[in-house]
Amino acid sequence: xxxxxxxxxxxxxxxxxxxxxxxxxxxxxxxxxxxxxxxxxxxxxxxxxxxxxxxxxxxxxxxxxxxxxxxxxxxxxxxxxxxxxxxxxxxxxxxxxxxxxxxxxxxxxxxxxxxxxxxxxxxxxxxxxxxxxxxxxxxxxxxxxxxxxxxxxxxxxxxxxxxxxxxxxxxxxxxxxxxxxxxxxxxxxxxxxxxxxxxxxxxxxxxxxxxxxxxxxxxxxxxxxxxxxxxxxxxxxxxxxxxxxxxxxxxxxxxxxxxxxxxxxxxxxxxxxxxxxxxxxxxxxxxxxxxxxxxxxxxxxxxxxxxxxxxxxxxxxxxxxxxxxxxxxxxxxxxxxxxxxxxxxxxxxxxxxxxxxxxxxxxxxxxxxxxxxxxxxxxxxxxxxxxxxxxxxxxxxxxxxxxxxxxxxxxxxxxxxxxxxxxxxxxxxxxxxxxxxxxxxxx
Ligand code: ACO
Numbered sequence: 001x002x003x004x005x006x007x008x009x010x011x012x013x014x015x016x017x018x019x020x021x022x023x024x025x026x027x028x029x030x031x032x033x034x035x036x037x038x039x040x041x042x043x044x045x046x047x048x049x050x051x052x053x054x055x056x057x058x059x060x061x062x063x064x065x066x067x068x069x070x071x072x073x074x075x076x077x078x079x080x081x082x083x084x085x086x087x088x089x090x091x092x093x094x095x096x097x098x099x100x101x102x103x104x105x106x107x108x109x110x111x112x113x114x115x116x117x118x119x120x121x122x123x124x125x126x127x128x129x130x131x132x133x134x135x136x137x138x139x140x141x142x143x144x145x146x147x148x149x150x151x152x153x154x155x156x157x158x159x160x161x162x163x164x165x166x167x168x169x170x171x172x173x174x175x176x177x178x179x180x181x182x183x184x185x186x187x188x189x190x191x192x193x194x195x196x197x198x199x200x201x202x203x204x205x206x207x208x209x210x211x212x213x214x215x216x217x218x219x220x221x222x223x224x225x226x227x228x229x230x231x232x233x234x235x236x237x238x239x240x241x242x243x244x245x246x247x248x249x250x251x252x253x254x255x256x257x258x259x260x261x262x263x264x265x266x267x268x269x270x271x272x273x274x275x276x277x278x279x280x281x282x283x284x285x286x287x288x289x290x291x292x293x294x295x296x297x298x299x300x301x302x303x304x305x306x307x308x309x310x311x312x313x314x315x316x317x318x319x320x321x322x323x324x325x326x327x328x329x330x331x332x333x334x335x336x337x338x339x340x341x342x343x344x345x346x347x348x349x350x351x352x353x354x355x356x357x358x359x360x361x362x363x364x365x366x367x368x369x370x371x372x373x374x375x376x377x378x379x380x381x382x383x384x385x386x387x388x389x390x391x392x393x394x395x396x397x398x399x400x401x402x403x404x405x406x407x408x409x410x411x412x413x414x415x416x417x418x419x420x421x422x423x424x425x426x427x428x429x430x431x432x433x434x435x436x437x438x439x440x441x442x443x
Contacts, residue, residue, distance in 0.1 A: 001351070003123045004357045004406050006122040007059075010115035011410040012395055016062045017109075018405035020375075020393060023353070023361045024368040027137035031134075032095070034075055034290040049186055051075045053132050056372050057120055058393075060405065064386035065375055065393075066107040068207040070099040072295065075129050077186050090187050094129050094349075096121070102207035105217030106386040111414075118232045121196075124154070125240055126351040129188040131366035136186075159164065170237050170442035194241075195278060196233065196341040199297060200226050202334055222335030230264060233339055238269040240345055247343035252277045254325035278340035281315055288312045288321035299338070302327060356403050371396060 003021055011017050051074070058068040074095040101117055150164055169303045202225045204212030211217055220228055223435050230251065237249050249270055261275035280290040293300045302324055306312045315323075353359035362368040369394065378389040397403040 001123075001126065003120070003353075004056075004408060006123050007116065007408050008120040010119050010414060011111050011249065012109060012414045013407055013410040013412050015109040015111065015408075015410050017111075017408040017410060018060045019354075019408060020058045020405050021062070021064075021359045022056040022058075022368060022379055023359050025137055025361060025363065025366070026051045026053040026075075026132045026135070029074075030139070031076070031409075032294065033290065033291070034288050038288055047409055048076055048078050051077075051136050052131055056319065056368075056375075058375050059116060060390050061107040061109050061111075063390050064106050064108075064383065065104070065208075065389045066386060067103045067113060067116060068375060069100075070207065071103045071120075071124060072097040072099055072291075073124065073127075073132065075132050075135070075188065077188055080169040092129070092192040093191055093195065094441075095197065096124055096197040096291070097292075097297075098382070099294070100206040101295065102205060102210040102211070102219060104205075104211035104380045104386055105214040106383050109398065113230060114228060116284065118235060121236055121353075122382040124150055125236070125345060126347070126349055128352055129192065129351050131352040133186055133188060162399060169408070193246075194345050195344060196236070196339075197278070197292070197294070198229060198339050199299070199336065200229050200339065201336040205380075207376045208385070209376070211376070211384065213381040214383075226335055226337045227264070227340075229337075229339055230268065233341060234268045234270055234273070237341055237343075239423075240347070241341065242344045242346050243270070244382050245344050247272070248251065248278050248327075248341065249273050249343075250276045250278050250340045252338040252340075254321055254338075266438075277321075277338055278342040283318040284311065286318050287315050290317060291320065293331065298327065299324065310371075358406065359399065360397070360403060364438075 003019060006011045007017070009018060022166075029050050031048060031050050032052075035048075053075075055071045055073065056068065057071075058065050060066060074093075074097065076093045076095070098121070101113070103113055114195065150167070200222075200436040202220055202222050204219060212219070233249070237247070241247050249272065250275060251261055251264060252275065253264075258275040279292070288303060288306070291299050291303060293303065302320070303312070306315050355361055360371075362371065374392040374396065375389045378385045378392075380386060394405060397405065
């Protein structure tokens with residue numbers, strides 16, 4: 001099932017919706033959980049390889065971008081050639097880190113952001129992990145000596161670089177070499193663990209700068225946001241994960257005791273939600289070897305701080321969570337939480353997105369950020385930003401890549417929600433009501 005068909009099921013008909021699905025080229029990175037061997041020098045985790053891919057999905061309504069979601073997918077495989085360590089190697093793993101969701105409030109048609117987010121995650125779960133391993137940019141490239149002669153280097157004379165360029169244009173072998181070095185010879189095991197991780201912290205804006213100035217933007221507070229995500233993930237756990245097999249679903253609210261956290265599970269479809277995290281069951285384990293390092297994540301920032309303070313080898317998970325709640329970004333009196341799921345999916349993930357049809361895979365990380373910035377670096381204090389970003393992305397796609405945004409027809413079964421920005425303003429305390437005492441005007 002394509003992304004379009006999944007989204008059509010949750011969007012109203014005739015909303016003039018379009019989807020922009022941008023994907024970075026998969027690249028090999030250092031392990032996201034620091035291996036013990038890196039610090040202790042032991043050979044416990046010999047040769048696992050991690051491949052990172054970023055998805056950026058933006059929805060437009062009536063030629064304005066109105067919603068965006070940023071997700072990272074990490075695929076970890078073990079090097080099968082290393083038979084000696086086979087027994088202690090953990091199974092292959094797919095980790096989906098939900099980084100940011102945001103809206104800007106300029107949609108002319110009200111839709112359920114929650115449903116849109118849920119089906120995008122369903123789509124990501126359907127993707128075959130081997131799809132990410134087809135053309136990976138390796139961490140280190142093994143060049144032959146003669147290949148290096150053809151590299152275009154800034155330090156080199158202009159004439160030499162021009163000669164190399166003309167050789168490249170005439171001689172196809174150089175081009176073939178470029179393709180080959182983006183290929184890692186690894187494959188994914190049939191049965192694998194899927195993890196989903198996210199950190200919920202409300203903010204006025206994440207991906208649409210300046211959008212908080214729009215009074216029509218609906219911003220959930222900490223508690224609402226945690227429940228919003230819990231509802232989305234709970235549905236995924238119930239419908240997409242194998243409940244009989246090693247399934248873990250956890251919610252951690254730093255600073256809140258187990259009993260109080262447990263109260264949030266009332267109404268969840270999955271009956272076995274636990275207070276805690278999926279990173280380790282043993283609070284005495286060293287945090288450095290359990291907590292994954294994600295981009296722009298407070299847990300990762302705290303781990304880096306522990307390294308700077310030279311406490312990384314003394315801080316266990318108990319201390320880590322305790323001290324984390326004292327950090328500024330956790331202390332701003334808003335409720336923040338960490339949600340995690342770990343288990344096997346019921347359906348086989350066998351879908352491969354098709355370039356130009358339901359995904360645009362950029363040729364470089366530079367191009368990925370360039371295109372993403374058309375949306376995430378625009379100013380959204382007025383509606384102009386939403387129109388401009390739509391115009392710029394569409395223009396780039398048609399003139400540079402001969403591609404288009406994907407049209408969504410929606411479904412007759414989904415009714416457009418009522419536009420009710422007054423409720424929104426009341427919720428944010430921005431309008432004067434009879435319940436609010438009015439200040440006397442000075443004479
Ligand atoms: N006025 C009144 N109620 C509204 C309005 C409105 N304008 N818009 C939506 N609602 C109601 C909906 O009816 C729904 O109610 P229900 O649960 O009773 O059905 C509820 O609010 C949620 O509506 P959604 O359409 O699902 O979500 P929403 O439009 O509120 O978007 C989002 C949620 C993206 C989190 C938004 O609040 C936002 O942009 N927040 C700012 C950025 C942010 O904090 N992002 C999350 C970061 S954490 C992370 O991404 C991992």
